[in-house]
Amino acid sequence: MALSRIWSAFILIAIVVASIKCFFFGQSEIFNWMIIGKADDAANPLKVDGVIETCWTAVNICLKLIGIMALFMGFMSIAERAGGIRLLSRIISPFFSKLFPDVPKGHPATGHMVMNFSANLLGLDNAATPFGLKAMESLQELNPSKDVASNAQIMFLCLHASGLTLIPVSIIAIRASLNSANPTEIFIPCMIATFVATIAAMLIVSFKQKINVFQPAILAWVLGISAVIATLVLYLVTLNTAELQSFSGILSNGLLLLIFFLIVLGGVYKNIDVFDAFIDGAKGGFETAVRIIPYLVGMLIAISLLRTSGTFDIIINAMKHICTSLGVDSRFIDGIPTALIRPLSGGGARGMMVDTITTHGADSFAGRLSSILQGSSDTTFYVIAVYFGSVNIKNTRYAIGAMLLADLVGVCTAITLCYMFFG
Structure with missing residues (x-):
């Protein structure tokens, strides 16, 4: 119900704002932007997709996800048959049994969650999603109310969405391409901000679920x-x-290949039909990727309407006015658009970060802050739509509020760190 109300609010607010701008401020083209998008021009350097283009984008995302899902869920199937997931579950069980009391010790869901967190930690987004969706399916098996999010599912998603990452390689690469004098200077603030957000997510959900974190x-x-x-x-x-990017590539990709090696080796050792196990898992990956298309289309069109209607611009201008009135340093406002769009759209936030860096400079306060914000949070509403949608959860309970609160902690931490590191 909470997701339904938020989705409805996004669409209603966007259309009301667009109507006011059209009939009272003469911006007659805004309705066209909302449906067919807005192209690049000198005044608006960012291309913005309309509803139609966004629908295609959502389907394309899912089509590209099919192959990745088939790959990783195929290997996950081998690991399950070989007993690797159970082994991983037993290793992490002392910790997860306290944080996820409703998940039985040694349950495969524990291993799936560990794989998801590990992939996120190494910046392997393509691997994290299949592992995360598999974790949600495993947790759904334990869920007594199939259309209501369980405590374990909420805890898992909140920790996942906090986005703990060791090295934000893609952000560093973008900063380097945009002539930053020191593109790696933001990785420590990013790491600290994501760690704080993860701890905040754990504390928030633990408090709600009455889990003793001590x-x-x-x-x-x-x-x-x-x-x-x-x-x-x-x-x-x-x-x-150069050394940082090389180390990150070796660490993340090397560990991924090591995981593949160990899974296949374990399957051979256990004398299972490795290829047959892979095919069975890959079929499930295809089905899952197709099943999330309606949820992703619905969420992305609501986000597109908010962007093209200019609602975000109104929020930013209002924040600047408030800061100016209170005599508060408003430099951080120029980096805030990335934080506002990041929970809604990863690609949109990346485009906003590039626009901020292009406008203010890669080594400006706003450029550094937008980079930290991009590297220290996750696409909350995308995660909600895809992960809950994959298991047909209708009632997300307090998951959205907890995730957004953890996001807010991460944003505040990122702003504080930016002032601390870069003044």
Whole structure:
């Protein structure tokens, strides 16, 4: 019901704003923009897709996802038959059994969630999505109310959407291409901001679900992960841009190939039909990718209407006016559009980041802040639509509020870090 109300509000607000701009401010072309989009021009350097183009985009996303889903869910099927997922579940069980008390010890869902978090950590978005969807399917098997989100599903999605990432390689590459003097300077703020957002998500949901986060198992894992991240930061700060990108590529892609190697090796060792297991899993990946098309189309068209109607511009201008009236430093406002669009559209936020860097400079305060914001949050509403849609969840309960609150913590942390690191 919450998602339904938000979706309805997006569309109604966008059309009301567009109508006011059309009939009271003479912007008669705005209705055309909302349906067929707005092309690049000197006054509006960003191309904005209308509703029709957005529908095609949503379907194209799902079509591209089919192959990736088939690949990773095929390997996941091999791992399940070989017992690898159960082994991973037993290893992480002391921690997850406290954080996910409704998930039985050794359940495959634990292994799927670990694979998703690991892929996110390494910046492997293409791998994270299939693992995450498989985790949702496993958690749905334990869900007594099939159309209502379970506690475990909410905890998982909130942790996933907080987007803990070690190295935002794509952001660094974009900054380098836009002539930043030091494109890697934002990776530490990004890492810290995502870590804070992840901890915030865990605390918010734990409070709602009455989970004691001060249990020794939870504290040990959180402190252990914190120590690993701190150690990695101390090493990465010694690398230059080329070395950092090389290290990231070797770490992420090397570990992915290692996972494939170990899964196939385990399947051969267990003497299972490896290729048959892969095919069975790949079929499920195809079905899942097709099933999410209606949910993705619905969410993306609502976001498109908000963007093309100029609703975001109104919000930004209002924030600038408030800051000016209060005498508050308003430099951060120029980077905020990325934060506003990021929960709605990853591609839109990336375009907004590029526009901010192009307008203000890669090494300006706004350029750095938009880069940190892009690298330290996730596409919340996309995640909600795709992940809940994949298992036909209608009632998301408090998931949206918890995810947005964690996003807000991440944004505030990113702004604070930007002032701390770059003044």
